[in-house]
Each structure stands twice: as structure tokens, then as C-alpha cells.
Amino acid sequence: MLSQNLLLTIALAPLLGAILAGLFGRQIGRVGAHTVTILGVAVSCAASFYVLQQLVWGGAESFYGNVYTWFDIGGYSAHVGFMVDRLTAMMMVVVTFVSLLVHVYTIGYMHGDPGYQRFFSYISLFTFSMLMLVMSNNFLQLFFGWEAVGLVSYLLIGFWFKRPSAIFANMKAFLVNRVGDFGFLLGIAGILFFFESLDYRTVFGSLELIQGQTMAGLIGLDWQAITFVCICLFVGAMGKSAQVPLHVWLPDSMEGPTPISALIHAATMVTAGIFMVARMSPLFELSPTALEVVLFVGATTAFFTGLIGIVQYDIKRVVAYSTLSQLGYMTVALGVSAYSAAVFHLMTHAFFKALLFLAAGSVIMGMHHEQDMRKMGGLRRYMPITWITAVIGTLALVGTPFFAGYYSKDIIIEAAEIARHEGGWVQQYAYWSVLLGVFVTSFYSFRLLYLTFHGPERFRDAHADHAESHGDAAHEDAEAQVHEDDHHHGPVEPHESPWVVTLPLVLLAIPSIAIGFFTIGPMLFGDFFDGAIFVMPEHDRVAEIGRELFHGAVAFGLHFYASPAFWFAFAGFAAATWIYLFQPSIADRARRMFALPIRVLENKYGFDDLWIKGFAGGGLGLGRLFFKAGDTALIDGVAVNGSAAVVDRLGAVLRRVQSGLLYHYAFAMILGVIVLLYALMRAVG
Numbered sequence: 001m002l003s004q005n006l007l008l009t010i011a012l013a014p015l016l017g018a019i020l021a022g023l024f025g026r027q028i029g030r031v032g033a034h035t036v037t038i039l040g041v042a043v044s045c046a047a048s049f050y051v052l053q054q055l056v057w058g059g060a061e062s063f064y065g066n067v068y069t070w071f072d073i074g075g076y077s078a079h080v081g082f083m084v085d086r087l088t089a090m091m092m093v094v095v096t097f098v099s100l101l102v103h104v105y106t107i108g109y110m111h112g113d114p115g116y117q118r119f120f121s122y123i124s125l126f127t128f129s130m131l132m133l134v135m136s137n138n139f140l141q142l143f144f145g146w147e148a149v150g151l152v153s154y155l156l157i158g159f160w161f162k163r164p165s166a167i168f169a170n171m172k173a174f175l176v177n178r179v180g181d182f183g184f185l186l187g188i189a190g191i192l193f194f195f196e197s198l199d200y201r202t203v204f205g206s207l208e209l210i211q212g213q214t215m216a217g218l219i220g221l222d223w224q225a226i227t228f229v230c231i232c233l234f235v236g237a238m239g240k241s242a243q244v245p246l247h248v249w250l251p252d253s254m255e256g257p258t259p260i261s262a263l264i265h266a267a268t269m270v271t272a273g274i275f276m277v278a279r280m281s282p283l284f285e286l287s288p289t290a291l292e293v294v295l296f297v298g299a300t301t302a303f304f305t306g307l308i309g310i311v312q313y314d315i316k317r318v319v320a321y322s323t324l325s326q327l328g329y330m331t332v333a334l335g336v337s338a339y340s341a342a343v344f345h346l347m348t349h350a351f352f353k354a355l356l357f358l359a360a361g362s363v364i365m366g367m368h369h370e371q372d373m374r375k376m377g378g379l380r381r382y383m384p385i386t387w388i389t390a391v392i393g394t395l396a397l398v399g400t401p402f403f404a405g406y407y408s409k410d411i412i413i414e415a416a417e418i419a420r421h422e423g424g425w426v427q428q429y430a431y432w433s434v435l436l437g438v439f440v441t442s443f444y445s446f447r448l449l450y451l452t453f454h455g456p457e458r459f460r461d462a463h464a465d466h467a468e469s470h471g472d473a474a475h476e477d478a479e480a481q482v483h484e485d486d487h488h489h490g491p492v493e494p495h496e497s498p499w500v501v502t503l504p505l506v507l508l509a510i511p512s513i514a515i516g517f518f519t520i521g522p523m524l525f526g527d528f529f530d531g532a533i534f535v536m537p538e539h540d541r542v543a544e545i546g547r548e549l550f551h552g553a554v555a556f557g558l559h560f561y562a563s564p565a566f567w568f569a570f571a572g573f574a575a576a577t578w579i580y581l582f583q584p585s586i587a588d589r590a591r592r593m594f595a596l597p598i599r600v601l602e603n604k605y606g607f608d609d610l611w612i613k614g615f616a617g618g619g620l621g622l623g624r625l626f627f628k629a630g631d632t633a634l635i636d637g638v639a640v641n642g643s644a645a646v647v648d649r650l651g652a653v654l655r656r657v658q659s660g661l662l663y664h665y666a667f668a669m670i671l672g673v674i675v676l677l678y679a680l681m682r683a684v685g
Contacts, residue, residue, distance in 0.1 A: 001060055001061065002051060002054060002055075002060055002061075002062075002063040002084060004063075004065060004067065004082070006047060006050075006051070007051075007063065007082045007084060007135065008067065009043065009044070009047055010044045010047045010048055010051070010092065010096075010131060010135075011044075011082075011128065011131045011132060011135060012128070013040040013041070013043040013044045013047075014037070014040045014041050014044055014099075014124045014125070014127040014128040014131065015040075015124075015125065015128040016036075016040055017036045017037035017038075017039065017040030017041065017120075017121075017124040018037065018040075018121045018122075018124035018125035018128060019121075020032075020033075020036045020037075021033040021034075021036055021037050021117050021118075021120045021121040021124065022117070022118065022121030022122075022125070025117030025118065025121065026117070028117075029117075030116050030117065033116065033117035033120045033121070034103065034106070034107050034116075034120050037103055037120040037121070037123070037124040038100070038103045038104065040124060041096060041099050041100045041103055041124060041127055042100055044096045044127070044131070045093070045096035045097055045099075045100045048089065048092040048093045048095075048096045048097075049093055051084060051089050051092065052086070052089040052090065052092070052093050055084075055085070055086050055089050056086065056089075056522075056528070062083070062084060062085035062086075062531065062532075063082055063083070063084040063085075064081075064082070064083050064084075064137055064201060065081055065082060065137075066079040066080065066081035066137070067079070067080045067081050067082070068080055070140070075196070076192070076196070076197075076198075078138070078140045078198065079137075079138055079140075079141070079199070080141055081136070081137040081138065081141070082135045082136070082137055083135070083136065083137035083200055083201075084135060085531060085532040086528055086529060086532055087275075087278065087279065087343065087529055087532035087533065088134055088135055088532075090343070090347060090523075091134040091275055091343075092131060092134060092135065094346075094347055094350045094351075095127065095130050095131060095134065095268050096127065096131070098262070098263065098268070098350055098351070098354050098508075099123070099126075099127040099130075099263060099268070101354070101358075101504035101507055101508060102123065102259045102260075102262050102263045102354070102358070102504070103120070103123065103124070104500055104503065104504050105259055105262075105358055105361070105500065105501055105504040106119065106120065106123065106257075106259045107500045108365070108497060108498045108499075108500040108501040109257065109258060109259055109361055109365060109501060110257060110259070113257075115159065118159075119156075119159060119257065119259075122152055122155050122156050122159070122260075123156070123259065123260065123263060125152050126149060126152040126153070126156065126260075126263065126264070126268070126269075127263075127268075128148075129145055129148035129149045129151075129152055130145065130149055130268045130269070130272070131145075132144060132145035132148065133145025133146055133148075133149060133272055133275075134272075134275060137199065137200050137201070138198045138199045138200060139188045139191055139192075139198040139200075139203075140188075140198050142276070143184070143185070143188060145272075146181065146184065146236070146240065146272065146276075147181065149240075149268065149269045149272060150174065150177050150181070150240070150269075153170075153173060153253070153260075153264050153269055154170045154171075154173060154174045155170075156170075156256050156257075156260040156264065157169050157170035157173050157253045157255060157256040157260070157264075158170030158171075158255075158256070159256050159257055159260070160255070160256075160257070163255065165255050166255040166256065168252070168255075169249075169252040169253055169254075169255040169256070170253075170255075170256075172248065172249050172252055172611075173249035173250075173252070173253050175616075176239060176246055176248060176249040176611070177239045177240065177246075177249065178239075179235075179239060179246060180235055180236045180237070180238050180239015180240060180246050181236055181239060182235075183231075183232045183233075183234075183235025183236050183238075183239075184232065184233060184235060184236020184237075184239070185236075186232040186235075187229050187230070187231075187232030187233035187234075187235070187236065188233075190225070190228060190229040190232060191203060191229060194209055194210045194213060194225055194229070195209055195210070200279075203283075204282045204283075204534075207282060207283070207286065210225050210226050210229070210286075211226065211286060213225035213226070215228060224287065224289070226283065226286045226287045226290075227287045227289045227290050229283065230280070230283055230284050230286075230287045230290035231289075231290050231293055233276070233277070233280060233283070234273075234277060234290065234293065234294055234297075236273065236276070237272075237273025237274070237276055237277050237331075238273065238297060239273070240269060240270065240272045240273040240276075241270050241271065241272065241273030241274055241327050241330075241331065242270055242301075242323075242324055242327055243273075243297050243298065243301045243327065243328065243331055244297060244300045244301045244304065244305065244607075245607055245610070245611075247301060247305060247324055247607070248604070248607050248608055248611055250265060250270065250320055250323065250324060251308075251317055251320045251321060251324070251604075253265065253320075254314070254316040254317055254320050258316065258357060258358070258360065258361030258364060259358070259361065261316060261319070261320070261357045261360075261361070262353075262354040262357035262358050262361070263354075265320060265323050265353075265357065270323065270327055271327075271330075271346045271349075271350065274327070274330045274331065274334065274342055274343065274346050275343065275346070277294065277331075277334045277339070277342075278334065278339040278340075278342055278343050278533060279532075281337075281339045281533050281534045281535065282534040284334070284337075285337065285534060285535060285536050285539065291334075291335050291336075291337065292335065292426050293335075294331060294334050294335035295331075295332060295334075295335025295336060295419075295426055295427065295430050296335070296426050296429070296430070297331060297335075298328045298329070298330070298331025298332040298333075298334065298335050298430070299328065299332050299335075299426075299429055299430035299433035299434065300328070300433070301324060301325070301327065301328030301331060302325050302326075302328025302329050302331075302332060302433050302434050302437045303325075303328070303433040303434070303436055303437045303440065304605065305321055305324035305325050305328065306321060306322070306324070306325035306328075306437050306440040306441055306444070307440055307601055308321050308601050308604055308605075309321035309322055309325070309440070309444040310440065310443060310444045310447070310601065311598055311601045311602050312444075313372050313373050313374050313451075314371050314372060314373075315360045315363060315364070315371050315372075315373050315376075315448065315452060316357070316360050316361075316364075316371060318373075318444055318447075318448045319353070319356050319357055319360055319448075321444075322353070322356070322397065322441065322444065322445065323353055325437060325440070325441060326345070326349050326353065326397075326441075328433075328434075328437070329345060329409060329412050329434060329437070330342045330343075330345050330346055330349070330412075332412060332416055332430050332433075332434055333345065333411075333412045333415060333416075335430065336415045336416055336418075336419040336427070336430070336539075336541055337535050337536070337539035337540065337541060338411070338412065338415040338541050338542050339529075339533045339535065340523065340524050340528075340529050340533055340542055341408070341411045341412050341415055341524060341542055342412070343529075343533075344407075344408050344411065344519070344520070344523050344524055345405075345408035345409060345411075345412060347408075347515070347519075347523075348396070348404035348405055348407070348408040348511075348512075348515055348516050349405070349408070351396075351404060351508055351511040351512045351515060352392075352393045352396035352397055352403075352404060352405060352508070352512035353393075353397070354508055355389060355390075355392070355393040355396075355505060355508035355509055355512050356390065356393040356394070356397065358501070358504055358505055358508065359386050359389055359390040359393060359505055360390075361501075362383065362386040362497040362501050362502070362505065363376070363379065363383065363386060363390075363452060365497050365501065366379065366382065366383050366386065366494045366495050366496065366497060367379075367459060367494055370459070373448065373451040373452050374451070374458065375458055375459050376451060376452045376453075376458060376459055377451065377452070377453075377454070377455045377456050377457050377458040377459065378453070378454065378455060378456060378457035378458075379452055379453045379494055380453040380454065382493075382494035382495060382496065383453075383494060383495070383496045383497070384496065385496060385497075385502045385505065385506070386496065386497065386502065386505065387453045388509075389502075389505040389506060389508070389509045390449060390452075390453065391449065392509045392512050392513060393508075393509070393512055394445045394446065394448075394449050396512040396513065397441065397445050398438075398441055398442040398445050398446075398569045398572070398573065399438065399441075399442075399565060399566070399569050400569075401557045401558075401560040401566065402513075402517060402557040403512065403513055403516065404511065404512050404513065404514070404515045404516035404517075405512075405516070406516065406557065406560070407516035407517065407520045407553070407556065407557075408516055408520075409438070409565070410556075410563055410565055410566075411520075411524060411542065411545060412434065413431075413434050413435060413438070413563075413565045414541075414545050414549065415541040415542060415545060416430050416431040416434050416435075417431055418541045418544055418545070419431070419541060435564060435565060435568060436568070438565045438568040438569050438572070439568040439569070439571055439572040440572065441569070441572065442568070442569040442570075442571070442572025442573050442576070443572035443573075443575055443576045444576075445572075445576075446572070446573050446576035446577060446580070447576045447579075447580055450576065450577070450580035450581055451580060454580075454581060455580065455581065455584070459494065516553075517553045517557070518553070520550075520553050520556070521550075521552070521553060524542055524545075524546070524550075525542070525543075525545075525546040525550050
């Protein structure tokens with residue numbers, strides 16, 4: 001049986017490390033800061049593995065209970081408590097394991113940074129926030145964790161606060177997520193209104209209270225209440241999980257240090273929305289309309305954001321757009337009611353995408369903080385461990401048979417195909433989006449691999465050109481300043497990263513290869529998620545795949561030749577290999593030939609302009625209008641200055657009456673007496 005004290009230890013151990021490193025960082029020093037935070041996350045990770053083992057093999061029952069009551073007002077109560085079933089336990093293991101490796105990796109990556117202790121405090125606090133989110137048993141605590149990860153991500157993205165681009169990026173992430181969180185808060189308010197409770201168990205056990213309920217919508221149309229609630233909740237997921245059009249914050253968040261890219265954008269914050277929708281599967285199953293909205297948004301994100309990755313040259317941004325695309329795949333799985341496939345891909349993706357982000361960080365370190373792939377090439381000779389682990393991460397990402405990504409991604413595409421035969425144009429659109437997205441993913445993934453690790457060595461010429469044109473200005477970058485011991489004015493000589501960087505790469509490479517093979521059977525076609533995820537029998541595409549296609553992990557892996565996804569991935573690999581290994585001139589000709597679509601992709605379809613110049617600029621313009629017309633003209637001009645002018649003019653008139661001459665006052669008194677006598681005579685007569 002799971003104890004409350006064990007679960008409290010899992011949640012609070014990273015918080016304790018964050019407090020010690022954050023408040024007492026100067027006293028305990030750098031070694032003390034990374035020791036207490038790593039120890040806290042290690043305790044949490046070990047305990048999370050124990051919880052998963054007890055739930056899966058130890059016969060333990062799921063835990064549902066409150067730790068204490070936050071408030072109880074007017075019949076409404078709010079608690080801090082835990083709901084730990086197999087879905088939660090899997091998320092706890094993924095979050096703490098990846099976080100632990102990121103903590104270790106950070107020792108090497110941030111070794112020269114003056115904010116070393118502060119960074120460890122932030123990432124440990126982020127781990128605590130994410131654990132509170134996934135372990136919550138009620139919507140209010142879920143919202144607390146939701147907002148906490150948003151706040152800490154703001155601090156992490158803007159960690160180098162002297163860099164204007166970092167400040168812009170963290171503000172962008174914070175504001176865009178507020179848009180999503182507003183919808184999320186509306187959804188929670190709807191839950192409270194219809195169910196009069198915020199506890200998961202109460203809500204999921206009384207779904208009849210919302211079935212058939214309607215509410216007034218726009219232009220006089222009535223909305224199904226369940227559809228309104230689910231779409232509002234999904235708007236929150238769109239913000240956290242970076243779905244179109246609320247995706248614009250994630251690529252810019254690469255301004256933060258690389259370890260947080262792996263932590264936030266692979267295993268934790270961006271998967272919070274996917275986890276939340278899977279947890280709310282009993283609600284979403286009641287609204288086919290909401291599921292179609294989820295499906296359409298996910299399909300659009302999966303294909304169109306992946307295309308942007310093809311034209312990127314910043315190594316971290318390529319991986320960032322890959323993350324956007326893969327989050328779209330997870331959302332498509334949610335939209336076709338394949339919730340277990342979505343969280344299965346969430347798990348496998350966490351390992352190989354964290355691996356790719358950390359490998360990119362290792363390359364950046366080895367290249368003395370150069371991120372432009374056009375200034376790399378041939379690095380496999382200098383960084384063999386980073387190269388082989390990056391190859392493994394790439395093979396997993398593109399869906400190579402028997403690698404982790406093959407099992408999770410292929411199931412999503414199969415589920416989308418089944419939905420295509422049963423549904424309308426949205427399902428058709430979603431299937432072709434995820435299928436074409438496989439080609440795009442394979443192409444930009446191998447493009448990154450070839451430009452970085454293969455081909456001619458371009459870094460020596462690039463360094464010479466950079467030094468000649470910029471001189472010492474090349475060292476003014478904020479990240480370069482905190483690692484200036486790695487910089488020199490001579491030719492760049494790449495080097496392999498230290499063991500604290502390469503060890504996490506190796507440890508992440510192992511599950512990137514094997515985790516899908518060993519877990520697909522029980523997690524997707526067994527009873528792993530029984531009681532945690534609810535799917536109506538008529539929507540259960542994963543079960544249909546199990547009956548028709550799945551006959552064991554080996555057989556499913558050997559069935560790759562019959563999968564169109566494999567051939568699309570192979571086509572992407574072949575195209576990237578031909579262009580970037582054998583005929584690089586094709587890329588230059590293609591850029592000239594397809595200048596217009598490439599310009600559209602480089603402009604990110606104009607979404608940045610829409611948000612920055614459209615919504616933000618429009619808001620500023622409206623504010624200026626109200627300032628000039630309302631504040632300056634109406635309030636200052638009419639109300640304040642106008643009333644003063646009226647009093648001044650009235651005073652000027654009255655001032656003439658007060659002449660100070662006795663006969664003027666006597667005349668006025670006689671005139672007043674005459675008026676009074678006249679009025680009296682009229683009254684008497």
C-alpha cells in the first residue's frame with residue numbers, strides 16, 4: 001500500500017533542494033548547491049520508481065487522499081492531496097528521471113556561470129511544480145502546479161536577464177501562456193458550476209450532472225455544456241503544450257540555457273497539456289465536437305510547425321520545432337481517443353527528445369558556444385560520444401523500426417487511419433498531416449545530423465570570418481561571457497564534453513532504443529491504464545489496432561515494410577542524405593527556386609507578426625487611443641482642465657460685482673428690496 005508520507009517525500013524533496021540552493025547558495029557554495037538539489041531529485045526519482053513498481057508488480061492499490069484542507073467556504077472546499085495511479089506514476093518516473101539527468105548535465109554545462117546556484121534552485125523548483133501538477137487529485141491543485149511551472153519557466157527562459165532577446169522570450173512565453181490559462185480557468189470554473197466540486201473522483205463519478213446541459217453561446221446559439229468545458233480546458237493545453245496558434249513562445253524559449261530546453265521542452269512543461277487531457281478523458285469522451293477541435297489543432301501543429309524546422313540553421317531551434325511537431329502527434333492521438341497512445345508517445349519522446357536537446361548542448365559546448373549549423377560539420381571525429389548518441393536520438397525520433405519512437409508514433413498514425421475511415425474531413429486532414437509529417441521529421445532530423453557531424457569542417461573558416469568582421473565583439477554574447485574560459489582568438493578546435501555531460505547522454509540513449517519495445521504491450525494493449533484512462537468502446541482505436549495488427553513487439557517491429565509511415569521516413573532520410581551528403585548544391589538551388597515558400601516558413605507563417613504586431617501592437621494602439629482621447633482629451637481636457645476653466649471664468653464675472661465701492665452695494669441692496677417687494681405684492685395680490 002502506498003503511504004502518504006512516501007508521496008509527500010517525492011513531492012517535497014526537490015522543493016527542499018530548491019530552497020537550500022536558492023536561499024543559502026552563497027553559504028553552501030557551488031558544490032553544495034548541486035549536491036542538495038541532485039540529492040533531492042534523486043530521492044524523488046528512486047521513490048517514484050518504487051511507486052511504479054508497487055503499482056505494476058507489487059499489487060498496490062492506487063492512492064487517492066487529501067493531505068490537508070486549504071479552505072472550506074459556503075459548501076465549497078479545496079484540498080491539497082494526491083491521486084497516484086499508474087498514469088501518474090509513469091509521469092512521475094519520466095519527470096524525475098529526466099530531471100535528475102539534467103541536473104547532472106548542468107554541472108558541466110553551467111560550470112562557469114555566475115548564477116550557478118540560482119539555476120540549480122530554479123530547475124529543482126520546476127521539478128517540484130511539475131510533480132504537484134501530475135500528482136494532484138483536484139482541479140485547484142492542478143491549476144496551482146500549472147501556474148507554478150509557467151512561473152518557473154519564465155525565470156528559466158530569462159535566466160540570462162542581461163540579454164534583451166532572453167527577456168523578450170520569457171515575457172512572450174509568459175503572456176502567451178496567460179492566454180491559454182484564461183481558457184483553462186474558465187474550464188475549471190465550468191467544472192465547479194456544474195459539479196459543485198473540484199475533486200477528480202467526484203467529477204468523474206457524477207458525469208450525468210453535465211450530460212444534456214446547454215448554455216447560451218455566441219450569436220444566439222446554444223452550446224453543449226460539456227463541449228464548452230472541454231474546449232476551455234483544451235485552450236489551456238494549447239498554451240502549455242504549444243499548439244497552433246499558441247505555439248509561438250516555444251521556439252523563442254531556446255534563449256534559455258540548453259538544460260532547461262531538455263527539461264521544459266521535452267519531458268515536463270510542454271507535456272502537461274497532453275497529460276491533462278488524458279487525465280480528463282472521461283470528460284472529453286462525452287464531447288465529439290471537442291475531440292474534433294483537438295484533432296484539427298493537433299494535425300495542424302504536427303505538419304506545419306515541422307515544415308519550419310527545415311529552414312532553421314540554429315541547432316536548438318531545429319530540435320524545438322521538432323518538439324512542436326511531436327506534440328502535435330500526441331494531440332492527434334488525443335483527438336482520436338487514443339489517449340494511451342498519446343501518453344505512450346509522451347513517455348518515449350521525453351527520452352529521445354531530451355537526448356537530442358542535451359546532445360545539441362554538448363555540440364554547443366564543444367563548438368565554444370556556436371549554434372549555427374552552417375559553421376559546424378565533421379564533428380563526429382572530435383565528439384564521438386555526442387555523435388553516436390545524437391544518431392540514436394535521431395533514429396528514435398524518425399521512427400526507425402525497433403527504436404522507441406517507431407512503436408509510439410506508428411500507433412498514433414494507425415489510430416488516425418482508423419479514424420479516417422470512420423470520420424469526415426477533419427479525420428482525413430489529420431491522417432494525411434501526420435503521415436506527411438513523418439517525411440518532414442525525417443528530412444530535418446537527418447539534415448541536422450549531416451550539417452553538424454558530417455561533411456566538410458566549416459568551423460575554421462567560419463571562425464576566421466567571424467573574427468575578421470567582428471573582432472572582440474564576438475565575445476559580447478551573454479552566454480559567451482559566462483564561459484569565457486572556453487573562448488580564444490585562435491581557430492576553433494572542437495572537443496568532446498566532460499563526463500558529467502556525456503553520461504546523461506548515454507543514460508538517455510538506452511531508453512531511446514529499448515523503452516518502446518519493452519512497454520508497448522502492457523501500456524497500450526494490456527491493462528496498464530485501466531481505471532486511469534476512460535475510452536468509450538466505440539472510440540477505442542487502440543484496442544482495434546491490438547486486435548488487427550499487434551502480435552507482440554517483435555512482430556510489430558518486423559511489420560514495418562507494410563507501414564506507409566516507414567516509407568515516408570525512408571524517403572525523408574534518402575532526400576536529406578542525397579542533398580546534404582552528396583549534392584549540397586541542390587540545397588542552394590532549392591532556396592532560390594522556392595524563395596517564396598521558404599520566406600513564408602522563415603517568417604513562421606506570420607504568427608509572430610500576428611501576436612506581436614497584431615494583438616500586442618493593436619492593444620498598445622488601442623491604449624494610446626484611449627490615452628489621447630480618454631485620458632488627455634476627456635479627463636484632463638474636459639473634466640479637470642475644463643471644470644477649472646469654468647470656475648475661473650465664473651470667478652472673473654463675479655469678481656466684477658465685488659467692486660469695493662459703497663454706493664454700488666447700496667444700489668444693489670435697494671434693487672434687491674424692490675425685487676422682494678414686487679414678489680411680495682404678487683404673492684398677496
